[in-house]
Amino acid sequence: MSAPLLQVENLSVSFNTEDGVVKAVDGVSWSIEPGQSLGIVGESGSGKTVGGLTLLGLTRSRRTTVTGRAMFEGSDLVSMDDESLRAVRGKGIAMIFQDPLSSLHPFYRVGDQIxxxxxxxxxxxxxxxxxRAAxxxxxxxxxxPSARLDSYPHEFSGGMRQRAxxxxxxxxEPRLLIADEPTTALDVTVQAQxxxxxxxxxxxxxxxxxxxxxxxxxVAETAEQVAVMYAGRIVEQAPVNELFSHPMHPYTWGLLRSIPKLTGPRNAALLPIPGRPPSLISRPTGCAFAQRCAYAEDECRVTDPVLAATAQGRQSACLIxxxxxxxxxxxxxxGGTEADARKVVRGPK
Amino acid sequence: MARYIARRLLWTVVLMFAVSVVTFIIFYVLPSADPAALRAGRHASPQQIEEIRHKYHLDKSLLDQLSFYFKGILLHGDFGISYVNDQPVAKLVFSRLPATISVAVGAAVLWLLSGVAIGIISAVRRHSKLDRATMSLALVGISAPVYWLGLVALYLFADDIGLIPLFGGSGSYQPITEDPLAWLNSMILPWVVLAVAFAAFYSRLLRGTLIEVMGEDYIRTARAKGLPERTVVMRHGVRSAITPIVTAFGLDLGALLGGAVLVEIVFNIPGIGRLAYDAILHSDLFLIQGTVLLAAFFVIGANLVVDVVYAYLDPRVRYE
Amino acid sequence: MSEPLLRVTDLVKHFPITRGVVLQRQVGAVRAVDGVSFDVAQGETLGLVGETGCGKSTTARMLARLIDPTSGKIEFDGEDLAGLKGRALKDARRQIQMVFQDPYSSLNPRKRVGSIIEEPLRIHGLLSEGDARRKRVQELMDRVGLNPEHYNRFPHEFSGGQRQRIGVARAIALEPRLLIADEPVSALDVSIQAQILNLLKDLQKDMGLTIIFIAHDLSVVRHMCDRVAVMYLGKIAEIAPNEDLYAHPRHPYTEALLAAVPSPEPGRAGRARALLGGDVPSPANPPAACRFHTRCAYADAICSAEEPLLLQRDGSVAACHHPLSG
Known part of the structure; x- marks a missing residue:
């Protein structure tokens, strides 16, 4: 195992808003080695995007507080001054975004932007x-490519814009590329490309x-490691095949059971996760997922679980x-019921 | 693009024709003093007035008068004679044009530079004390009437009546061709007074659009590339936010070239605005027509220039 | 088989491209929908899938008569909707309701939820007494899983999933026979998607609804629909019962679409797959003959010379010169 390229330790990001302090990212740790791929998956408001932007200092403002460390090639991206961080942006770490049309400047030729x-x-x-751009x-x-340098972004198709x-x-030649929802705005055949x-x-x-x-x-098609985020935290982390074959966190179970599939029995009912994510302003005590979790016990509403190693290379944050x-x-x-699973989870009393 | 411009120019001619017809009709329909009597002077006999009425075709029908007028323009480049000054309208208008251009262009440069600079600084340092101070001042600037601001400026800084005599006052205008220094001295107060409201408006407009633009995805991309913040703001932010400014600038300058009436009157500058004002006072039809046509020409021309420049600024806009 | 509830025959929508300022002349057309025919049986769910520009949403809007077709027939319960006007059109619209994609922009932010849901009742002059109407609205809210006491709240006080429930309540207020759902869950988080999909299925069962379900997500369509029509550049490439389509796609485009879907199912990931090259061509200038031939791995001379017809082959109907065998 080689040294990590980027090691994020206990990263927290909070925004001061009129309604209160929003804790968008709440003590997240992960690392990635050179040439490796990591998928960060979560629903809206899970903190996945804010975390990525924060690494490049793109959330810095007077209303933002960032704590923790992000060690990249020996220096800390969190405490780094703006000018040093600027030298990392695009050179050490590059980033691409969800909507390639709005992410390219509409008034400049594609070639000139490169x-x-x-x-x-x-x-x-x-x-x-x-x-070099060509x-x-x-x-x-x-x-x-040489001719397309002189095109404007609006003259490209969606897929070509994301390629640009x-x-x-x-x-x-960055050592790390952060791709934030790179294919969400694209058609499925283009997404595959x-x-x-x-x-x-x-x-x-x-x-x-x-x-x-x-x-x-x-995530399944591109990542080797996967981190699942919920309400600003990583609740489970595992190698990709492990995660999908043996997910360990009740939230991951909920996600997997709620999506329709392309194979297998078609009429299996979808099992949505009830309720919705908690407020990031006043986080509930205990486990943030407890209110929506079918297996939560009294303890879960009191004690906040920490992300802990469970099996080799795997971590999860759950009291069970x-x-x-x-x-x-x-x-x-x-397709078993949660009631049956609950018996297994609770164990013999 | 060439076809587009050609078509727009054709439209310009049609519009100018329509504008002059409308002015003619307004003049004909609205009650005013008898233009022939005005022209003839105070002690004219009825016979003299009749002669004048006949000479200028004032006794003919509206349609005939119109056709005489347009025939004159098209066949001889003749825009008619001013009743009051007894001079060709074209000559009068052109003699007054340099003064108006001096006022308008000088003020435009001033308000564009200051408005853009203040707008950028306020947007970048949003919510800072500087931002709040300039934006409050801008609000005052927008609200202050030009004639009031002009009189205050004269009272404070004019070299004849001012408390701190610094610059040329009312009526000190000299053509630039005769005495450039005196021209500059006479222009400073009018420029500043005229520019204040525009600068205030432009700075607020630019601040608003720039703040919006700085939240765009492509600004985030520019930062993620590692560009210095100055480049991000100037090359990526201002470049987008400037388009509405360019539009407003073209239209405002076009409108002012047709006569900066209030400033010309307060500072007693012999420009198109004063000429038009006097023409209206004396029901001097052909002179009114001349100034209206000139103003229409500048406004329509400015619109065309703005549209063409816009296509150049925003490559997504293409005219067929 | 009994008469279908909806029969669409050769439906066409061309959006003209015009030039000129005063005298506008048409220089071309975006052929958004270019000859689409299908039937929908009573109580059935038909899926319309395809990528950007395939015409699925335009088709939906024509079926709801939000836009007029350029030509073609839309027979609903035996009556041609395309020709209806005024009173008759209003009556027909009662039978056909729509759920839209974006729960944020499709609800008027200045109106209270109760009045949004009761609007269709008001327009059609039903339950004119305030109390009765209010009771009905609260029933509807309860039916779609909203708290009826939130009758007086504004849309912004609800989450995305709840707003889509409001959209559904509004759509079923008139007890329509046909519900057209245009990408109803694409804007929602995955765990919320399932809630809305289940709601639609429940409503269908209880009310005997017929649903036309439009989506770009093939797994969602597989879950929801009895039959699926795959559209490409304004035409139907293939239409088949759900099981057949997913197990044995006949049209190469269907095959490519299915192969492109990233899937978290162990074993499916990492499979070898044929990726489609390039992007979807512009519907303003679609390729001649078979519209898919420019991206098709199986295309040969005939595909660029002759337009393939939609032909029936054991259960599936595909428009292809070289249909895939099961």
């Missing part, structure tokens, strides 16, 4: 930078990839002993 990204980190003659567009699979964003992100492209680039360029998404399918949780999933996966 050239700008190249030149900001290393003084490069315009001609050389232009040739090379990058070719690398991400845009046909006739990726080309721009690659322009300084982009996911494959990201996977290919990660392997070819030995670039680590953090993919932030709400879509469990996207993990052996009993492990035992409950197979029945649930087969």
């Amino acid at each position: 050239i700008e990204a190249i030149q900001v980190h290393s003084p490069t003659p315009k001609k050389v930078a232009r040739a 090379e990058l567009l070719g690398l991400v699979g845009i046909p006739d 964003m990726i080309a721009m992100a690659l322009s300084n 982009i996911l494959e492209l990201l996977d290919r680039l990660r392997r070819e360029l030995q670039m680590a990839l953090v993919i932030i998404t709400h879509d469990l399918g996207v 002993p993990h052996e009993r949780r492990m035992a409950a999933w197979p029945a649930l996966a087969a």
Whole structure:
């Protein structure tokens, strides 16, 4: 196991708003090694996007408080001054976003936007930078790249715009690419192309990839490690196959049971998670998921569980002993009722 | 694009024709003193008045008068004679144009530079003391009437009646061709007075759009690229936020070139605005027509220029 | 088989592209929907799937008569909706209601929830007495899983999922026979999606609703629909009973769509799959003959020369010169 490229420790982000202090990210820790891929999955308001933006200092403002550490190649991104952080942005860590149309400047040619990204980190003659930009567009699979440099973003299709964003992100050979919902705005056939492209680039360029998404399918196809976030925290972390074959956290169970599937019995009822996520302003005491959890006990409403190692390479934050949780999933996966699972989870009294 | 401009120019001609017809009708329909009597002077005999009425076709029907007028313009480039000054309208208007251009263009440069600068600083330092102070002042600037501000400025700084005599006062206008320094001295107060309200309006407009633009996704992209904040604001933010400013600037300048009436009157500057004002006072039909046509020309022209520049500024806009 | 509730025949919608300021002349058309035919039986759920620009939402809006078709027939219960006007159209609209995608923008933010839900009743002059109407609205709120006491609240006081429930309550207020749901869950979080999908299924069972369900998410469509029509660039590529379509797609586009869906099911991830190249062409200038031939792995000379007809082959109906065998 090599040294981590980025190690996030106990990262918290809170925003001062008129309604109160919103704790968007609440003590999150994860790490990623060079060339590895990590999926961060969660619903809206889980803190997945805020966490990613905070790493690059993109949430910095007078109303934001960030605590914890994010060690990237020996320096802490959280305490770093603006100017040093600027040198990391786009060079050490690059980022792409959900909507490629609104993420590209509508008034500048695609090529010029890439050239700008190249030149900001290393003084490069315009001609050389232009040739490099064309090379990058070719690398991400845009046909006739030299000619397309002169196109404006609105002249590209949705998929090509996201390819152009990726080309721009690659322009300084970053060691880490953070992709925030990179395919949510795209059609499914184009999404498949982009996911494959990201996977290919990660392997070819030995670039680590953090993919932030709400879509469990996207995570399954692109990530090696997965962190599931709920109400600002990571509730479960595991290698991708483990997570989908033996999920350990009741929230992950709920997510997996609530999505319709492409295979298997069709008329199996969907089992939604009741209720909705808690307020991030006044977090309930105890486990934040307890109010929606079918297995919660009295203890869960009092004690806040911490993310703890359970099996090899796996972590979860739940007060119920993990052996009993492990035992409950197979029945649930087969469509079993929560009442039956509850008996397994609670164990013999 | 060329076809688009050609078509717009054609429209300009049609519109100007319509504008002059409307002015003619207003003049003809609304009660006013008999223009022939005005022209003839105080001690004219009825016979003299009749002669004048005949000479200027004032005894003809509306349609005939219109056709004489347009024939004159199209065949001879003749915009008629001012009854009051007994001079060709075209010559009068062109002699007054430099003064108006001096006032309008100088003030425009002043308000554009100061409005944009204040707008950017206020947007970037939103909620700072500086922002609050400038925005409050801007509100005062927008609300203050030009003639009041003009009189206050004269009372404070004019070299004849001012408390602190610094700049040329009312009636000190000199053409730039004769004495550039005196011209500059006479222009400073009018420029500032005219620019205040516009600068205030532009700074508030730019502040608003820039704050909105700075929340756009592509600004986040620009920051994520590692661009210095100054570049993010100027090259990515202001570049987008400036388009409504350019539109407003073109239209405002166009309107002012047709005559900055209030400022020209307060500072007694012999420009188009004063000319139009006097023409209306004396029911001087052809002169009114001339100034209205000139104003219409500038407004329509400014609209065309703004549209063309807009297509250049925003590549998503393409005219067919 | 009895008469279908809805029969759509050769439905076309072209949005003209015009040039000129004074005299506008048509220089082309966006062929959003270009000859679509299908039947929907009473009590059935028909899915319409496809990517951006395939015409599924335009079709939905024509069925609800929110826009007029360029040509074609929409027979509802034996009567052609396309020709209806005034009173008759209003009556027909009572039978056909719609649920929209975005629960944030499809509810008037200045109106109270109660008045949003009772609006259809008011428009159609039903339950004119305030008390009766209010009681009905509260019944509806209860039916869709909202607290009836929240009658006087504004939309912004509800979460996304709850707002979509409001949209559903409004749509079923008139007890329509046909419900058109246009991407009803795409804007919602996954755990909330399931709540709304279950609600729609329950309502269908209780009220005998016929549903046209429009979505881009193939797993959601699989869960909801009895039959599925796959659209591509304004035409139906394939229409088949649910099980057949997902197990044995006949049209290469259906196959490619299914292959493209990322799935969290162990064993499906990491499979080898044929990815479609390129993007969907513009509906203003669709490829000639078979519209899919530019991206199709199986295309040959005939595909760019001749338009394939929608032909029946054991249960499935596909428009392809080289349909895939099961």
